[in-house]
Amino acid sequence: MAGPPVQPSDPYLPTTAGEAAARGAAGLRGRPTPSEVIAGLRATSHGEDLIQLLSPEGTLTPNDDFPIEVTVDLLRGLYRDMVLVRRFDREGNALQRQGQLSIWVPLLGQEAAQIGAGRAMRPADMAFPSYREHGVAWCRGVDPTQLLGIFRGTDQCGWDPKATRFNSYTIVIGNQVLNATGYAMGQRFDGVIGSAPGSEDAVTSDEATIAFFGDGATSQGDVHEGMVFAAAFDAPIVFYCQNNQWAISEPVAKQSRVPLWERSTGYGFPGVRVDGNDVLACLAVTRWALEECRSGNGPVMIEAFTYRMDAHTTSDDPTRYRMAAEEEHWKLLDPIQRVKVHLSRQGLADQDFFEQVAGEADELAARFRAHCIGMPKPPPERIFANVYTEPHHQLEQQLAGHLEYLAGFAEQDGGR
């Protein structure tokens, strides 16, 4: 007979929620122990409030509050989206290491949070990203190569934010949340929400806005003000917070004493916490939230509980501030793996399918790389272009002066 199960001695393994709660006291006596850090994560990540449809083991459990018709095509499509996005994201890291990009901002680990939200949008909906939303960009029809200019230093937005209905990346933390709120206020003033349920207009004309931001941004005044304004003007906006646990080196505990989604209560609108590594749950919950907004019941907040598996950017070094064991823990919750397991176990996809997607991903990465290396330095006129929409004599003079200055080098030594 076996005795009682032996408690593992690994200090990184999860302990109890009570221990996690004691982390406040830990602050008084110095740094929390590794087990306390992990326990804190577990205490918030495994709460009963988390909406999850597809478990890390690949088991699908429907949720009546967030119904979704799960078809083979849907699952395969989401899988393909995530694999392709992850592949070019990895290529971005490599291009930075090889000196082709100044910096890359990896999304590794957040594929489900972004593809789920991105695929929940209709063409008429408007998205306001932060700067890590490569997966949402993918869903909006922004070609991955159009993301490169920002990180290579050849442009600051390589796509048409109007045509794609995917705004430029916004680097100042939280600014875009207010801009998105204003856009959603405009949607309400334009009357493009709240058509009769089931009517054709409700499907074709009604719109909503979705703002993407992170756990760090929730501390910004602009996010608070965005939520205040959205509530005051009943704006059709989904506040989509990807809580990836880390704002560069600062854990989410530095930002909030309460789970982030609970903040919505203070503003008077609903909040939902979804398993951000479950693409089906992210899709179902965001669909629901956008539909609430389109039908006039906005705003809504979603906290997609996920994990930044890589560094903040290629300039960052996470080994200085977090435990390798934490990263190992989250690898078990990988957003792509669980879809693959489900597809395989249910016999919905065979090896050919997975190989075909992998091949497509490699082709995309090769195209991404070739495009990047071929991107030229912009001409000097670019410095002065589109600062203003209307004529501006001061800049016209400065441009002329600069070109004349450059021309002096051409005469001297045949150009710079």
Place this chain on the structure above:
Amino acid sequence: MAPITTTLAKALNTGLRSAMEDDPKVIVMGEDVGRLGGVFRVTDGLQKDFGDNRVLDTPLAESGIIGTAVGLAMRGYRPVTEIQFDGFVFPGFDQIISQVAKITYRTQGAWSMPMVIRIPFGGGIGAVEHHAESPESFFCHIGGLRVVACSNPQDAYDMLRAAIACEDPVVFFEPKRRYWEKGTLDPELNSAASGERPPRCFSSVLRRPGTDVTVVSYGPSMPVLMAAADAAAIEGRSLEIIDLRTLSPLDLDPVVESVRRTGRMVVVSEAPLESSITSNIAARVTEEAFYSLAAPVVRVAGFDTPYPPSRLEDEYLPDLDKVLDAVDRVMAW
């Protein structure tokens, strides 16, 4: 509409009203701008006539006002935002600098940013702290913004119409202590409607010709300059008075042309002295009219201090005596 005699505040109100009548996308937003009509009553009666979807009483958050106006502009609206007092613009400064000014550049023209940020500015009203500042230089330092300041009812109307019609963001400074001063307003004169780009009212204007000293300012100091010209004339000195009107970009051709004739210049502003518009004009005029100058350019400005308690503001602000003293100095050189 025939020419009328009206106050600067009422001229702004008339300008807002006519812009809203002409274009349903023009909306007004800010703190207390609706039901109250604004703390200076510039938006008086607009919400009653245009509704609360076009005249928005916003929550008390300046970043929120500017930041949501950005999104509304993307949506096709032309927001006219009101910052209640000069010293309250700073919570919205981040959105103005990081988004309003840069979005057109960042997106290479995909978005234009046709919004107006109205700011009552300057001192002289006996107010408490943060209600009498002159922060215009901050905005002039930022590519992507246009910055203008009106000084009389006709310009207030014309320039506000032009600012609203402009596809670029315009920071619009209103001289609050001149809100109740009267002048003639002829809406038919509206130079914004001429189709010139940029409109004629976004240029410097000669207010009074003279031969001895060029005296330049904008906004609340303009009546001080006109009084100085009268006083100087009694002593037989002829001052040429120029109202800059546009602070960014500057329209310096008329100023340089004037200095080439007079050889002397005084620049006046309530804003602190250093790294200021007055400093910039002194530098530019020195660059462009060096050999015409008979004396160094003299600046008359606020001190490099926080704005003082209001019982001391008469010593802080450029007034008639300070301007005449500066004229004496450039004449005596």
